[in-house]
Amino acid sequence: MQKYCGIGLMSGTSLDGLDMVCCNFYVGNEETTYHIEAFREIPYGKEWREKLSGAFYLDATQLNQLDKEYGIFLGKKVKQFCQEHHLTPDFVASHGHTVFHRPEEKISLQIGSGSEIANESGFTTVNNFRMADVLKGGQGAPLVPIGDQMLFGEYDFCLNIGGISNVSFNRHGKRIAYDIAPANMVLNHLASKAGYDYDQDGKIAASGQVNQSLCNTLDSLPFFKQPFPKSLGREWVEGYYLPIVESAPLSLSDQLATCTYQIGRQITHELNDFPTGKILITGGGAYNQTLINTIRQHSHHHIVIPDSVTVSMKEALVFAYLGLRRLRGEVNCLASVTGATSDTCSGDVYQPRPKYLSNNI
Template sequence: MDIVRTAIGLMSGTSMDGIDVALLRTDGRGFIERGPFLGVPYDGGFRERLKRGLDLARPLTDRTARPDELRDIEIELTERHVDAVTAFLDKFSLSRDEIDLLGFHGQTVLHRPDDALTIQIGDGALLAQRTGISVVYDMRANDMVHGGQGAPLVPAYHAALAGRFQKEGQTTCFVNIGGISNLTYIGAEGRIAAFDSGPGNTLIDQWVEMQTGKTYDPGGEIAGRGKVMPDIAARYLGSPFFQGNIRRSLDRGDFKPLADGEASLEDGARTLAYVAAASIVKSAGYLPESPSVYIVCGGGRLNGTIMAEFADMAGKKGSTVMSAEQAGFDGDAMEAEAWAYLAVRSLEGLPLTYPGTTGVSQPVTGGVVAEPAR
């Protein structure tokens, strides 16, 4: 009989806006019981520290290297995850003894798949010691050792969810619109294909912050007042990333932000929202077939301008677009839930990635386990 474990997933994504904390009871296979969710935002000062971490990581070629300042940021990031776990347990009246393990993503500060290099800061051993709970972390590296892109990892969880949702003969595509967007296609026969699809919220966030000091466009309201600037949109959508049959994973810095003065606040936000939607549809052209339905999770699903553009573009190709909530899921919690699910799979030695998701040579597991002192 498969062992059902209670796991907490911890996700800090490319938007660098905070820590998502979600509980899942699962056997790492088909049994999934979703629990509560908590979002813990970062303050502006720490977001700037994380951005500094991106700069510090840029020259690195050793994924274990932590120059002094980057190590300081890593420790602070880990301590904030300790605080997030504590807040989650307190809020939902849970004890540490009830939690079997933590799935810890950390913060990606560098991702260069062509160089088989990915760096996520976050000290799994320190997190285990400070929380008293076993931790599974560093789940991307083994995929790269075996020729994969190291991303995306969430498709294994998407496939498990689709098994509970998908109607006979239907093809489903999960879309996560985070800082970077990614797609997971599940065919009628269970075939999985997944890849990063292009810029999600990052370009919009960078633009709005540059122009207003705010960290994002709430609901897509700013974009809704602007108009698409075709030349700028064409520049982004003409990127080599969208050409050729080999899909690759993206780093936050692969698409450069708009320069100050290139557009008005509203037109820049509108154009970048259009690019976010068009990137998904353009990349979906590499899927085995056009999906029957797209299920959208991540923060981008709350941007009404992106969603309206996406629904219009997908509808012209015969596809329906719905939010994760419309499909019975929690679009905020899904990535954190995935990290809990993957942590359990890692303990069981089950594959986290597949040739159809990361381009790895064969299905492989991954992750490192850190145990607290008993």
């Protein structure tokens, strides 16, 4: 059995903050196990939330500069994290922050320069996990399913409710995964209008009334009727979903109630087509009691909410695992999930600048 130590970084589309986890992986002939050594949730301040949310509108020069700045930010956070916990990881794996995701145009961009992360942290860094798949005709998403299969195989379904809700499961001997609906990207946006970063426990939604007319209009969006594989990005949410919600003459609490209900019903609508099993739910949405109650009420599956570390850190953990597989030369992106022409071993690898070189070289 071989042991590796990796750090995974995840910045989701909901702009909550940066998830950072250090894991030891134990790779044997039959299975891989893991142990979380340390973790940290780093909320974004107002400045970084504004920078990242506005990245979509920058010109090429500005976007390139933000890519570098964000990479430096990530690298410094990794270095600080390692110093505080006395960690010496073999590598860092960073998802980055998604700016564009239009796989039909062969475009998917996550910022957070891997070179800058490596230079600032001092550790080998893997990033840009999506493009190899996109260039082979895939959606480039979701990426987590191979980790679901290898690390959380005891569950029939792995449902992550982050900025976007997505699911993975085995079907006819292959791993299947796809995005189901927007989630915290929408709910956090609406909550921000009342001065909150998010709707804590779904309390605002619980105080409102579901508007069935709005719910039906959202349900009629073509994406929800598309077969998998399929994926969502901020462009779709801001271009199609939010304009419908925000044009509805409803109170904020009713808008949140309706969106929370619609998201929950879309999730159960998808999963109720399959035989009863265990669903592992992770991501920030697992803390939204109104959303979870909707899922429980309408699902025939057994719902499992794990410990808070797994809820919050599962995606960062899996990205560390994807980085490990990239460095071992193993498949880390499944064509059965993304629709690509073949599986890929995805990710760009950066080594830190040698210490004897000047920063000007």
